Amino acid sequence: MNELKEIVLSPDPRLSQECAPVEKIDDEVRALAKRMLRVMYAADGCGLAGPQIGEMRQIVVIDVDYAGRGGKKNPYVLINPRIVTADGPEREGSEGCLSFPGVSVRVSRPSHVVVQALNLDGDLMQYEAADNLLAVCLQHEIDHVHGVTMFDHLPPIRRAEAQREYEAALAAGARPGDTEVE
Numbered sequence: 001m002n003e004l005k006e007i008v009l010s011p012d013p014r015l016s017q018e019c020a021p022v023e024k025i026d027d028e029v030r031a032l033a034k035r036m037l038r039v040m041y042a043a044d045g046c047g048l049a050g051p052q053i054g055e056m057r058q059i060v061v062i063d064v065d066y067a068g069r070g071g072k073k074n075p076y077v078l079i080n081p082r083i084v085t086a087d088g089p090e091r092e093g094s095e096g097c098l099s100f101p102g103v104s105v106r107v108s109r110p111s112h113v114v115v116q117a118l119n120l121d122g123d124l125m126q127y128e129a130a131d132n133l134l135a136v137c138l139q140h141e142i143d144h145v146h147g148v149t150m151f152d153h154l155p156p157i158r159r160a161e162a163q164r165e166y167e168a169a170l171a172a173g174a175r176p177g178d179t180e181v182e
């Protein structure tokens, strides 16, 4: 599938760079959001951030209802997203990433999050989530626009293990959207 070829894979240096805020929400930004959603759905992902397709801008798309769950499409587009609050007990959960095909890792994150972002109409929106996929996805995707990946949350020894697993998965032909390779 062509869309999958657009996805930037670790260790591409673009995944570790801070992204610039979007200055103006115009047709070009709306087209970019559409392209990001197309790539995300093609890879059966629940989120995608600009740098994952080489667009070094603070834009994120999320749909926690559709991929793998057979629900209706319910896309969110978050422009210049900002975490207002991240608190509540830390929860450890399994995460995958379209930029790390073939692996999933256990990441510990705050369980409750409040996020503000502009939508494609330029309205300031607020999202709140606790103890669910959206709470994890918001934090995971917003990390990406600041050059942070799920591997950066791992303690050194687990990170080294995950890195070896990832390299083995890539060598075995893992593609974006694969979370495990047997």
Ligand code: ZN
Binding pocket: 096, 097, 098, 099, 140, 141, 144
């Ligand atoms: Zn990711």
